[in-house]
Amino acid sequence: MPKQSDKFSTPKNAHLMESEREIRFELPFEMDFENLSYIGVVLHETWGVNEHHHEHFELCYVESGQGWFTINDSLYTVSKGDLFLTKPGESHQGAASGELPFRLYYLGFNLEQMRSLEIEYYRIGFNRVEKDENHFIKYLFDSIVDEVRMKRQLSKMMVEGMFIQLLVTIVRIYNADNKGHTEGRKLATVIIDILNYLHSDIRADHNVADLSQRFHISRSHLAREFKQHMGVNIGVYIRSLCLDKAKHLLRETNESVCAIAETLNFTSIHTFSIFFKRHTGTPPVEYRKQNICSKVVK
Incomplete structure (x- = not known):
């Protein structure tokens, strides 16, 4: 596993929990983007989170190692390249497992201002583990974290564009066998x-x-x-x-x-x-x- 300093420095707006070796950016990071709530990277093998729920969607991506998640007592095992999604209100927890180095990205978001996507995400079924076959999700995660960390010129616009790309790509991965789609109106x-x-x-x-x-x-x-x-x-x-x-x-x-x-x-x-x-x-x-x-x- 790379050392923390190999890739990440700690910007003023990031919350770094050194004892857990986890970097978490609470957003908006001095910007005005309401849909993306936070993004984080777990950098250690013994990560675990107790059962909890929240009122937004959350996506996890396993970059390396093995682990597990539960949703309402249903167990899902995950390994390198796997995506795992929870919906608002679902009780869930997770942890690393095995002896391999464990690295996890996670992202919290709401879709109140994205009408069609909100419906598509609620339609995702109970099978919540999918593979990032072409590593595009990893690329987008890395790119978003890099923009948040470096705060380059026009970072807000860049993050918004990559975030929307990520959201649409996730829907396509989860619904790869579903030919239909709906351009729905905002959910009541x-x-x-x-x-x-x-x-x-x-x-x-x-x-x-x-x-x-x-x-x-x-x-x-x-x-x-x-x-x-x-x-x-x-x-x-x-x-x-x-x-x-x-x-x-x-x-x-x-x-x-x-x-x-x-x-x-x-x-x-x-x-x-x-x-x-x-x-x-x-x-x-x-x-x-x-x-x-x-x-x-x-």
Whole structure:
């Protein structure tokens, strides 16, 4: 691992935690850019962060080493070149693991002024680990950090341009298999609140009636607004979240099918199995076997 002085000096506007060997820039760095909240670089092997949540998106990029993250108790392992994304309201934590040198970039941002991107990010599914195949995300991270550190002429404009490039590239990476896109309008506050709530507690028994009561909005208005903003009705969205998380738990954990059904608040393992087979064409146990086999083959 390079020494701290090899690449980074500490500008006046940076907060450097020497005991943790972490550099973090709180933004705007004497500039007027509201969407990018902070950017940081972890420079040590024993990094870890306790469970927490926040009201903005956060992207992590593993430059070297191995580690893990969780979202609401679902485990994700990460290694060199991996991206990991959390959405507002999602409880998450993470740490380095193994003996390899560990280096992590992280970025906090909101999308309140970027209408189309805000919807695209909320549509990203439960599979949150993707690979930066061509190292373009690393290049953009390095370039942004360098601009923040050096504060060159017109740095604000340069950072804004690279930041937007980074945001769009991330969406394309996560949605590589998704041909569709939506140039949506700005999400209403109540829709953002509902999305944050649904993602923070993914479960099969969410329904329009309970949500309308919790968020003080009529059922018809909620159904209409959600469909207009997100392009699908709220019931379909809830089912997609459950299916996405079920697939992840079956692939990446040893939890029993019964335990997964309970985690997602299905009334029984039978109900869960019917749900899963209806939407995938494969029973949960068979889906797990097929995915374990495919991993072994790779």
